Amino acid sequence: MSPDPSFLYTTNQVLEALATLSYGVNHRKGFIVLTGDVGTGKTTILNIFMQWLRAQNAATAFVYNPRLRPEELLDFILADFHVRCPSTIKSRRLLRLTDWLLEKHREGQPVVLVVDEAQQLSADVLEELRLLTNLETPTEKLLQIVLSGQPELDALLAQPSLRQLRQRITLRCRTGAFSAEQTKEYIEQRLHIAGAERRDIFSAEAIACIHEISGGIARVINVLCEQALIHAFCENKTTIAPETIEVIAREYHYAAQNLASV
Template identity: 40%
Template sequence: MYLSFFGLGEKPFALTPNTAFLVRLAPYQACLNLLRVALGEGEGFIKVSGEVGTGKTLLCRALLNALSEDDGCWQVAWLPNPGLSPRDLRQALAHELRIADTEHLDDHSLLAALNQRLIELAAEGKRTVLLIDEAQALPPKTLEALRLLTNLETEHCKLLQVVLFGQPELDAVLEQAEFRQLRQRITFSYRLRPLDLADTRRYVEERLIHAGYRGEALFEAGALRRLVAGSGGIPRLINILAHKALMVAFGAGSRRVRASHVQRAVQDTEGARPFLRQGSASLGWSLAGAAALLTLLGLWPWLQGWLAQGGLLP
């Protein structure tokens, strides 16, 4: 709808986790660097956690691509839907490792086949890593089966490494006493944080450039501040709000996205967190209280100007 109007070749804020649009922000790059170092160590579990929409699946796919392109040193298995029974988990891993005709094997024979395949891969100089997305959905018995799989080893190294990508609920599960053995095997972990204003500015601008935009800054400073406030710095919500704000700006015939356009997008989006959703009454009381205090300090005129500049006051 708005692509040609803004000189874009494709949608810059689509929700599909497209690694071509991965912006190497400090938290993302730090996470990828940690993953590569941790995998290089060759032992145990690695855990990446973060709230819904913080980019875990995108990072999982970026790691998958990086390992797949790394001179054939890695055999990568990927499980995007981990709600599996222990047997289904072993069958899925066997499929990923290209082990044929395992459907009729009993559990002992299936585990033996997995062990043999992992030994073969190690003999070829390949390290095997299992990436599990949405790991908070792993049933307890499957988590224990996963731990037992990592017992497969030679005298020199583990035959299987596991990277868990999950929501904070995964941390709560692993804190349970029954998972203390697995918890002790998590040698590296990383918690993704929401984006701040500087991160959001770079995130928005680089995605626009990748989509073909070549003009001056498309989102005004006030629009970016409102984007952070409305999204809480969650990349998925930033994408939703930025996309809708572009639609609003296009409908208004504006060549730049303003705070008012983002505010319209925020009001139309479930899960967004604008000041307006706290209720105009609560905002009024907050400002009244601030006004009373800051008037005494002689700072109320300064605050009025700051709020107006950020689009928080008319």
């Protein structure tokens, strides 16, 4: 269930998202937004992106708890960037951050702030982030900010009070659910990476059932498959049938409305 980059299944949408993120950083675009429904792989993409940033020698900060006040956000950013400032006065802390960003710019080192679960950010914190992007040279932004969140993030950014921030978003990318064929390939790839010698552990009917119940959402597919493997092991079965998937779906209250049609 953890967003392990080694299990990444690269659809065209995933490749487009990674290309958009890397392009935005390389060209100092300022704000980039990544959105997608729950369980569609946003955090896995961010982990891949963070690995790429480290390979580019970029300075990074990752905000995983968006429920912060503006002053707490600044403290978190300074701490994650390892920027020391003995003063507790906000203006001096901002000056210290600006000096550090200019130093990194002179060294040619990108600086990237990633905010996960950004749909939970308050309007005040979003405004604080917008003001941070005012730190710039005549030609480019000193700080690149990636906002990642569920579709509610789009609705949040659409508020009239955030129009200044919205105008600064230069790039957007999305994650989505798998098609039926992608669900099959996703399951087979994960089995292969995990060391399975057989690709037919899940019957074709079971995979169709998994797709129907999960709606192609990767996280739900993972839960259904993992529990199905445990059930099959306990019952000494070598192939997983759709009936096993239906039992697990009911246990976990997944897509009960779909079960009648499976």
